Amino acid sequence: MxxxxxxxxxxxxxxxxxxxxxxxxxxxxxxxxxxxxxxxxxxxxxxxxxxxxxxxxxxxxxxxxxxxxxxxxxxxxxxxxxxxxxxxxxxxxxxxxxxxxxxxxxxxxxxxxxxxxxxxxxxxxxxxxxxxxxxxxxxxxxxxxxxxxxxxxxxxxxxxxxxxxxxxxxxxxxxxxxxxxxxxxxxxxxxxxxxxxxxxxxxxxxxxxxxxxxxxxxxxxxxxxxxxxxxxxxxxxxxxDRVGTMYAGRLVETGTTRDVFHRPRHPYTSALIGSVPPVTGDLTVPEPLTGGPPGIGALPPGCSFAPRCPRGIDECTTTRPELRILRARDEGLSHAAACLRADGAELSTEEATRD
Ligand SMILES: Nc1ncnc2c1ncn2[C@@H]1O[C@H](COP(=O)(O)OP(=O)(O)OP(=O)(O)O)[C@@H](O)[C@H]1O
Ligand SMILES: [Mg+2]
CATH class of the missing domain: 3.40.50.300 (P-loop containing nucleotide triphosphate hydrolases)
Known part of the structure; x- marks a missing residue:
């Protein structure tokens, strides 16, 4: 990998x-x-x-x-x-x-x-x-x-x-x-x-x-x-100090507690937090999650969350996203997410330079 x-x-x-x-x-x-x-x-x-x-x-x-x-x-x-x-x-x-x-x-x-x-x-x-x-x-x-x-x-x-x-x-x-x-x-x-x-x-x-x-x-x-x-x-x-969100056997988001809970970058984390939309990105109306996670023996191709994702695009059903660092920090405090669309929800300059 x-x-x-x-x-x-x-x-x-x-x-x-x-x-x-x-x-x-x-x-x-x-x-x-x-x-x-x-x-x-x-x-x-x-x-x-x-x-x-x-x-x-x-x-x-x-x-x-x-x-x-x-x-x-x-x-x-x-x-x-x-x-x-x-x-x-x-x-x-x-x-x-x-x-x-x-x-x-x-x-x-x-x-x-x-x-x-x-x-x-x-x-x-x-x-x-x-x-x-x-x-x-x-x-x-x-x-x-x-x-x-x-x-x-x-x-x-x-x-x-x-x-x-x-x-x-x-x-x-x-x-x-x-x-x-x-x-x-x-x-x-x-x-x-x-x-x-x-x-x-x-x-x-x-x-x-x-x-x-x-x-x-x-x-x-x-x-x-x-x-x-x-x-x-x-x-x-x-x-x-830090949170790792897991979905269908994968870590889909990791970061400081503050980053993950206040500025979630994976739609599943947002959904878990009670459908609070991310600060940035185009998800403005939180949608409740429907359905359940896939069984471990029957994972869909692409992103396992795609069937339930309010932000999914066609590519999500065919390409599995890697956990990528979106914001580098020392000591394991980087913010990472496994979502093809995480790039589309870039942090604003003000956020990126905060703390
Ligand atoms: N001994 C086992 N043999 C086969 N499958 C197992 C075994 N233990 C767990 N699993 C399967 O592995 C997957 C992950 O289970 P696990 O217990 O790690 O989940 P979990 O996140 O801890 O859930 P929970 O919040 O309910 O404790 C599930 O699909 C479960 O059915
Ligand atoms: Mg358990």
Missing amino acids: THTFPASPPAGGPLLSVRGVDVGYRTGRRTQLTAVHDATFDLYPGQSMALVGESGCGKTTLGLGLLRLLPRTGTVSAGNILFRRKSGDVVDLRNLAEQDLRRFRWNEAAMVFQGAMNAFNPVLRVEEHFLDTFRAHEHRARRRRELLEHSAELLSMVRLEPARVLPSYPHELSGGMRQRALIALALALRPQLLILDEPTTALDVLTQRSVVEQLTELRERLRFAMVFITHDLGLAAELA
Whole structure:
């Protein structure tokens, strides 16, 4: 695949550099469905990026693929996932051997899974989950008391009362408490990257709020980078420095939260934001989206969004648009969109020179 993105991370550059990544699932003896196509983006240390898009667009698949946590039928079938390790070495996670991967996960990158509130083993007390995590990662030599003190510190960071939570069984905690405990557990070994998949979806609004506030505080304190998967654009706007919009398995727009939400350049992003028309361009009357995204096994030729696009032209049904940088910026903050018509909606000089 050709990209307008640099091929490799510059020195001192991104923590994560994803290039042309395809992720597929085997669905029969000979059938393989590609659920994520050609994902390409950079994430810098300490940065947070929200992945947004309709159900089934591939957000979870991409998140799992990045950390090689896919189910057995899933594979990363193309591309590079370059990660700058704590040692400073840049490795392609696709090439990491299973043993190395085990050391890498939790220590350098951790994931809180979608629907993770039930991820705790119901027959183990919360403290055993923490101890197991430490022990599985070269903390064998440290004493139980010391490890429990560390666990308590982590739980306090998410405002849970360690004396109550550590000896509890998971079912003795509320959903919100379990979710916070899981976030604390994911951060136990101080990873540089945390991937959170819809961490607040099952929570009531107030609990959601407190989880979001704690995540913000934790990031300020521990400075980990974050990929935040959500379909809640409000949360994305609040938590993320950058946004990636996905449609039918492709990243169709990436940029700073401000660029993507205030000046969307892909009609699908505009539609997601509630049909607010882009500041520039010829879409003046927002049209509600009709229909649904295509199935991953039946993508139309050309742009997958073309059948629903209010701005489509004939060429969109035959030519697939690449994700192109429309406005270059450092540190992965460029604004890029995969739309043939994005050029037709150029920024005004005033906008192009702002900030
Ligand atoms: N284990 C699997 N086997 C086959 N196909 C799968 C598997 N998991 C996901 N898919 C398919 O891959 C596509 C992307 O699914 P994915 O779960 O990544 O979407 P998502 O964006 O996370 O959706 P949601 O917002 O509902 O969580 C979907 O078409 C889904 O049916
Ligand atoms: Mg998902």
